[in-house]
Amino acid sequence: MAAITMNNIIKKYGDGFPAVNDVSLDIADGEFMILVGPSGCGKSTLLRMIVGLEDITSGEMLIGGERVNEKAPRDRNLAMVFQNYALYPHLTVYENIAFPLRLQKTSDTEVKERVNQAAELLELTEHLERKPANLSGGQRQRVAMGRAIVRNAQAFLFDEPLSNLDAKLRGQMRTEISRLQKRLGITTVYVTHDQVEAMTLGDRVAVLRKGLLQQVASPRELYENPVNLFVAGFIGSPPMNFIPATVGEDALHTPFGDVTLPESRSVDLAGKDVVLLGARPESFEDAAVVSDTVRDHGLTFDANIDVIEWLGNEQYAYVPYDAPEDIRNQLAELERELDSEAMRTQLVVSLDATSRIEEASVSALWLDLRKVHVFDPSTGENLTARTATQSTSAPA
C-alpha cells in the first residue's frame, strides 16, 4: 500500500498534442480517488502513466515516496483492471488469477490458497476450471478483479471497469468494488464516465478537462461548490441550469426578473456586464409549496411550464426561455464539451412530488437564492466558490 503523488505531470504524444497537461495530484495511502471527465480528456493516459505503460514527458511520479518515472510496469507493483478486462484466453480462470503469483515464483500451495481466497471473495469458486470465453461479462469482470487482488499490490487502478455491463450488473459490481476496497484498504484510482460511480464510490473526485485538472474534492464539495462552469455542468444529473444575467445598479437582470443576491452569495461584480447564474434543478420549487419562512430567501417568478416529467418521488418541469445570442452560443459550446444532450436555453426544474403544477401552464416558481452560484462567463470561474476550504488538499 502506498500513496501516489504526481508533480506537474505532462504527457505529449508523438504529434505534440498534450493529452495530460501539468497535472499535480496527491492520492493518500488507502484513498479511493476517482478520475472523471469527458471523452478524450486524458483519463486513460494518466492511469497508464501511473502504471507505467506510457512514458511521462515531464514531471515526477512518486509511488510510496519513491520516484517511478523510469521504472518498468513490473517494478511498480500495481494492479490494473483494464477497460476491456484483458483476460488470458488460453488459461483457465484459476490460472488467470494465479498468473501474477506464478510470475513471482510463488509456491503451489500458496498459489492455491490465495487464488481460492480471492475466488471465494468474488464468488468465482465454481468457475475456476472454466475458460474466460465461457463466462458472462460480469464473471469476466470479477476474474479481472481477482487477478488484481490476488497479489499484494501497492495500489489498484481501474479503467472504466463497468462501462460495458448492463445497468443491473453495473450497480451490483459497483457495490462489490466499494466493499472490496474498504475491506482491503488499498489505494485505488478509478476512471469512470459514470456520474453515479463518481459520486458514490470515491473519497475524492478529480475532474479533468482537455488534460487539465479542474478540481479535486469530495463528491459533496464538487456538487455544492464547483470552482468553474465546467465542473458545475459536468457534475450532477440533470445538470445545473445556467441563467444569463446583466449586471445592473443594485440588482441582476435575468429573464425571470431582477435578482438581489443574499449576503452569503454577494460577490464583487465591478466591471462586469454579464454573469451566469448557476442553479441546480432542486434549488427551484413550486412557489405554492414553499413555506412563508423561507420564501423571502428566494425569488418568486412566473414561468411558462412546457413539459412535466413525473417520476413518483419527484417531478421535473421544463421551462424554455430566451437568452441573448452570444450567451446562447457559449452555453451551446459548453454543452458540446460536456457531451450533454439537453438544449440549454431551458430550465430543468425539480418540483416536489405533491406539486400540482400542470403542463403548458404559467405557474409561479421559486428559486432559492442562497444556493445560487455566480459564474464569470469569460473565464468560467465560479465567483461564489468558497476558497476557505481548500479543495485540493488531501483528507487528513
Place this chain on the structure above:
Amino acid sequence: MDDQRSTRQKVLWWVAGAAVVVYALFPVAWIFSLSLKSSADLGNQQFLPTSVVWENYEMILAGDAQSLFLSGLRNSIGVSLIATFIAVVLSTFCAYAIARLDFPGKRVILTTALAVAIFPVISIVTPLFNLWRNIGLYDTWPGLIIPYLSLTLPISIWTLSAFFRQIPWELEQAAQVDGATTWQAFRKVIVPLATPGVFTTAIISFFIAWNDFVYGISLTSTESARPVPAALAFFTGASQFEEPAGAIAAAAVIVTIPVVVLVLLFQRQIVSGLTQGAVKG
C-alpha cells in the same frame, strides 16, 4: 413445428455432407483400389480388384522403382520441410511487423506478396531453368526450395498477418502490469495465442510445397533432387506397352499418408477462436 423444421434441416445437412464426402473421397478410394490391383486387373473396368495384391507396393518400395520412388520421397520431405520452415519463420517476423508496427510501405509489402502469389508459375519456370543451369542450382535442393518459397511466403504472410491482427495485444501490457518482463509477456501470453496461426500456416505451406509438380519436373534431372510428384512421371511399366498405373496409384497412396498424419497430429493446435473471451464484447 420447430422440431419438424430442425429434423428436416438435419437430414438435409447430412445428405449434403454425404454428397460432398463422396465427391471428394471417391477418387481417393479409386486410387486406393487401383493400387491393390494386379497389372492384369488394371483395365477390368470394375471398382474392386478381383484379388487384392501388394505387388505395386512391393515394386515401389523394394522392386524396380524403389530407388526412383524412395529418393523422390526423401527429396520431397526434405525440400518441403525446409521450404515450410523458412517460410514460416520469415512470414512470422513479417506478419508480426505488419500487425504491430506502423511503418511506411506496409501496404506495399502486402500487395507485392499478393502479386507474387497470382503470378503464373509456368511463365517463370523457363527463365528459372536457364538461370539455375548457369549458376549451378539446377537439380539441387536449394534450386527447389527457393522457388517454393515464392509460392509459400505470400500466402503465409497473408494468413499470419490476418491472424496476428486478431490477437488482443493489450494482453501483453496486462502481463507486464502483472509482473512479467517483456520477454515473459511474449512467451507466456502472445506465443500461446499465436501458435495456432503459425501451425495453420505451416501446414498450408507444407501442402503447397508437397503438391508442386511444375517446378519439380522442370528444375530437376536426377534422383538427387527430384520430388515425388515428378518422380511418378518417370515410372515405367513392366514392358513398354504396359501402363505403370498400379505403381503410380500405390505411390499416390503413400504420398497421401504424411498429409493425413500431419493434419491429425496438429488438428488440436488448429483450434479456431482461441482468442475468444480475452476482451469484452
